[in-house]
Amino acid sequence: MTRLKADARHSVRLTLNGKPVQSEAEPRMLLSDFLRHQIGATGTHVGCEHGVCGACTIVVDGMLTRSCLTLAAQVDGCEIQTVEGLAPSADRLGVLQQAFRRNHALQCGFCTAGILMSLDHYLARNPAPTEAEIRDLLSGHLCRCTGYTPIIQAALEAAAQLASSKKETSDA
């Protein structure tokens, strides 16, 4: 096992939304702080720093991860996806993002990044979710503005749309 010196900064390299990035972190630095303050990927937000609110949720090597409960040093060499990687291009939103906008599924938008990451990850593996499944999945996210139902609605709409576009593709 690699031992890191507590008072030194160590190089951390990772792949962020498909692109290599590198910076330095003390062993105690949280991944959320590393992404935000060292890399400048400020789309991932920090709401509680104890793993309950879900705002900082990202995907690390294919697994949903609370970046506030992960050390930067732990993800050296990992592949990371964050909210900045969801849109197909800078001026266009993805299907899930569009569904959020259509359904007024966000107000302040602070918790939204984590919710989008959880849903994006889940819908890729569960193309036909029920409302109960979506509610269960998102019970690990706190939102104070919306009362949640527009988020559930957006998720179900996006799932349906993704499924039908996939079907069209395979039919073609």
Place this chain on the structure above:
Amino acid sequence: MLQAVKSANPGSGDEPWVGRSIERVEDAALLSGHGRFIDDLGVQPGTLHATILRSPHAHADVLSIDVEAAKRLPGVAAILIGSDVKAVTTSLVVGVKAPVECWPIAMDRVRYVGEPVAVIVASDRARAEDAAELVNVEYRPRAAVVDPLGTLSPGAPLLHDGFPGNLASDRHFSYGDPEKAFADAPHRFSIDIKYPRSSCTPIETYGVVASHDAGEDAFEVLANFQGPFSIHTVIARALKVPGNRLRLRTPPDSGGSFGVKQGVFPYIVLIAAAARVTGRPVKWIEDRLEHLTASVSATNRATTLAAAVATDGKILALDWDQVEDCGAHLRAPEPATLYRMHGNLTGAYDIRHVKIRNRVVVTNKTPTGLNRGFGGPQVYFALERLVQRIAIVLGLDPLDVIKRNLIDAGAFPYRTATGALLDSGDYQEAITRAVEQGRLAELRAKRDEVQARGGLYGIGFTAVVEPSVSNMGYITTVLTAAERRKAGPKNGAQATATVGLDPVGSVTVHVASVPQGQGHRTVLSQVVADVFGLQPKDIRVNTEIDTAKDAWSIASGNYASRFAAAVAGTAKVAAERVAGRLARIAASQLNVEAADIVFARGFVSSKHNPENRIAFSRVAALSHWSPGSLPDDAVQTIRETVFWTPPELTPPDEDDRINSSLCHGFIFDFCGVEIDRTTLETRIDRYVTMHDCGTILHPGMVDGQIRGGFAQALGAALYEEYAYAEDGSFLTGTFADYLLPTTTEVPEPEIIHMETPSPFTPLGAKGVGEGNCMSTPVCIANAVADALGVADVTLPLVPARLAEMVRRAEPPPPAGGAAAAPVREGDRRLRGEGQASVQGAPEQVWAMLLDPDTLQSVIPGCQRVDRITDTHFRADVTLGIGPVSGRYRADVELFDLDPPRAVTVRGGATGALGFGKAEGRITLAPDGSGGTKLTYSYDAAIGGKVASIGGRLLDGATRVIIGQFFTALARKAGGGSATGGGFSLFAVLTKLVSLFGGRR
């Protein structure tokens, strides 16, 4: 489930944009991670970072603060304690006339858990936090009081000399002839309420970046402050500069506020003071523990409400006795929570005789401030619980009692007994529609059905008037008429909006409304597009505020649900003013009368001859390129700023009548709840909420406000409470302890609308953001009371509380075993006992107990042990509980020594993570085979951070630590013998007091 949001079709250009649920302009950036919240923005190179050391005690004298070790840490720039802050600031103003001060940091005494004690400023946050751990504060605890009625009792500890008896204000009011009404009435009903503390807890915490220009003695502050900007005057005064030397800006995005971010202002003073002392920019981002513990909270309130009632349920008079708990300091704008509803103390009812006693008290809890609903939840909980009580006792249907008392539809505008001018409404029609569209009959059938099969099902009703657009003068109702005359009149609600046209004729709007997610930019683009005949995408809206450059006034900001009614209306007025001038310019160019001009589809045209037209952008740009071409009677169209304040918002009159708000929406809610007989969990079966908020500007956003308020209110009703132990320890410092509702708890409310425009606002709109925070907690409580058949219910309606109501309190579990168990629900006192066997005779074990060297090596995490006397020890230990570890200094004394048989150990410990005291008795007895049998019992309690965040981990942690001790002891004593041979009373107690100190 979800009601469909009517999506906008791309307009033909003719039908208005206002009233349509267009997609929000804010969303693209927020959905792709490009929001610009305060911590997303860069700072100037060299900016320092602050952390705040806070009091673990609810009430204590600060005897000394030793910052020397902390200052020596590399990267530490400065450490400010009370005296350093006092040297560069003055006290915050206090909202009542009393000789008290209110500082943003403790001076020589702390009065609530979480009160700032030192600000540590360093090159980065982590180093600042390292240094904070090395600051040594010596406290002498005082008795604390947390109950609003308890604080008024004669023996209660006093918080401020200037508030004798902990009473900050005591006012009596009388409207009509309540004495006679009560004397003549056939019935008198009374209800006692204790409304708990909660908060809407935005997911983004507070943030401040401040700098000071010593040359000009001017501050620049960026903060996610939400207003009201009357607070700007408070901050500037505290920083000892005129207003024009405090430039306060807000970031483009703010992660929710719900009133709460008004409470950032004391930290603006603190961080600005740190910037001045260090000569460098200083940044501070609050963490969640700080936020829950010490940011701000809604007030908790003890209310006794009595009603004089006729036999048919008609309420003839009300008698309010409200005791408002504002926490440890009366911070601006408090006691506003109490007076915000002053004009509305009769709710939706026609009651002409009202008597009020309003007391404001201080307790050892976090100071209070703005929070969604702001005074409404506290008032309506009492009023609507009482209405239900009246109905039950008189054998009437609660809905009939509500209807019997409603203000008549023909009576608007209606002046309430206490002074509010209710602008418009038709409450009877709203209820009729809600009952029908919300299918009340179905709920009643469901109740019968569930009750028939032995289930618990209840229905609750609430009728609420939702005030919006606060009168900036209502708070002066706390003063007597004579005091008000001396202070000068305060009233109004200035809203501002600026509409600008640039040299290519595109339109920019600026308002001082400081949204935190409400979509103001989208709605303003609709409002202004309608005036100019453009599309919303043609209008760019900026809602950031910069007090050095923008138009603003004391009422600016986002609170009192004032956006739709006041701010959007003001933007309309500003746009119309510009449009009027453009019409004159266009008229001269098109050779028509100005009255013939119409703005549509991007053109300014003649109504009679639409072909006679000119592009909007061309007319709009003229003032820039060719002011000489303007007709003689036209002035520039480059920029127009409008200040709008409604004349209805007058100061309190000589008889203390106050029109506390401009607009008054109406809400009628009913719901069915089912309570599980076994778990006593409350499930909302169906919730119906009827809203009349006047003209609706954006249906999707209105429903969004209703759903969001409903979810927060559901939390307040069922889960959320800022809980304090009796000693003032704060018990809910994490989101695992302070439970917010999640997707699995929040159902979709059935929302029904009715639109009765307000005659007092430019767009006919009223506020809608806070209503469900007022109506929903009591509606659910009424349903639960109906289901359980109980007279008194207290929020939050957690199963444990319902169990106490239904089954009475559970007896404590029998003592025994080594397990530590909380002795009381909601309190971090712990008691336990256990046994252990170690090798070695009692005499041998006894000697080890009193030997510091043995102890130091045996106690896990022990850095040093000093023997002060033979029976008095001090030790430094590092201890981890769950995710938090910290250093503690323990002080332990031995009493009642009976060597080698028994000893009583008593001690206390303090550290960055908390404090406390414990006492234990340990007995040693020969086990018959050469070893010693130890029996121990302890009684301990903790306070401070570890109580707030580690509470639920403590039982397990206790066992682990005791286990660790025995393992270490066995290892230490092992040298040759098989299983250890000593036991340290002192060590166990040191660990215990480190964990669970606390006064006894």
